[in-house]
Amino acid sequence: MTRPGLPSATSARPASSRTLVVVAHPDLASSRITARLAEAVSDLAHVTVHEIGPAYPDGRFDIAREQLLLRDHDRIVWQFPWHWYSVPAVLKAWIDQVLTHGFAYGASGTELRGKTLQLVTSTGGPAESYASVDPTSRFTMTQLLAPLDATARLTGMRLAEPLVLHGARTVSDENLAVHAKRYRELLDS
Numbered sequence: 001m002t003r004p005g006l007p008s009a010t011s012a013r014p015a016s017s018r019t020l021v022v023v024a025h026p027d028l029a030s031s032r033i034t035a036r037l038a039e040a041v042s043d044l045a046h047v048t049v050h051e052i053g054p055a056y057p058d059g060r061f062d063i064a065r066e067q068l069l070l071r072d073h074d075r076i077v078w079q080f081p082w083h084w085y086s087v088p089a090v091l092k093a094w095i096d097q098v099l100t101h102g103f104a105y106g107a108s109g110t111e112l113r114g115k116t117l118q119l120v121t122s123t124g125g126p127a128e129s130y131a132s133v134d135p136t137s138r139f140t141m142t143q144l145l146a147p148l149d150a151t152a153r154l155t156g157m158r159l160a161e162p163l164v165l166h167g168a169r170t171v172s173d174e175n176l177a178v179h180a181k182r183y184r185e186l187l188d189s
Contacts (some may be wrong), residue, residue, distance in 0.1 A: 013118055019044075019187055020073035023051045023122075024080040024091035033168045033176065040180035041187050046129045047074065051062055053090045066098040069127040076157065077187070078148075081168065085144055095151065103157045113156030120183060121149060122168040130166065 021041060025034045028051060042049045045067075050069060071075060072116070080091050087095075102109050123130065130141045141164055152159040163186060165171065165179045 017046055018073045019075040019077060020069055021047060021049045021055075021077040021079055021133060021187070022091070023049060024088050024094065025051075026083075026090060027035070027086050028053060028132065031081070033165060033171070034079065037079060037120065037122075037165075037174060037180055037183050040184045044184070044188055047187055052094050055188065056090075059093050060088065061097045062142055063098055063100070065093070065101075067103055067111065070098070071114075075116045075118060075187075076112075077118040077120055081101045082121045082123040085139075087148070099155060115157045116154075116160050116162045117147065117148075117157040118186075119162040119164075121162065122165040122176045124169050125167065126167040128134065167179070 013075050021038065023034065025031050028038075029033055038051070042048050048069070056062075078087070078091060080087050083089075086092070089130070099112075100109075101104070104112050129136060130139070130144070132138065132140050141162070145162060151161050163181045163183060165176075171179075
């Protein structure tokens with residue numbers, strides 16, 4: 001699934017239409033949802049699927065390589081399972097190490113400005129668990145995603161409408177296939 005190396009400078013589409021999918025899962029080999037979604041878009045010619053966990057098992061990222069990948073793509077997708085009301089640790093570490101001052105934010109940190117950030121996530125609980133009327137969580141997905149919205153704003157990216165699959169633990173194969181098709185269509189548009 002991972003396309004090794006950096007994107008080719010001679011790709012068929014112009015750089016402005018390229019999409020980088022940063023897949024962040026603590027154990028992708030045992031994943032049913034995240035792995036299936038990544039597989040659904042991995043053969044799109046203008047999409048680079050980049051699985052950061054297996055690429056950096058020690059959690060130390062090649063900052064220059066990661067930043068070059070970001071520069072080379074116009075749309076950035078963070079694809080991850082929702083963990084304890086946040087992103088998995090591997091994605092948080094990637095954000096901390098790669099989105100540096102002078103690159104992603106600050107007076108000279110303009111490399112991500114004008115790009116689109118697309119969040120693609122799955123939750124274990126049903127959609128009702130993420131409604132403000134639910135006494136357990138008390139917060140909507142929009143409220144819970146606010147830190148990622150703030151990250152997009154700080155870096156000058158536009159946050160697209162998130163694509164969320166709720167109830168991942170109990171989703172049927174048929175509904176997963178429909179969601180994977182929707183994801184593919186979103187990235188192919």
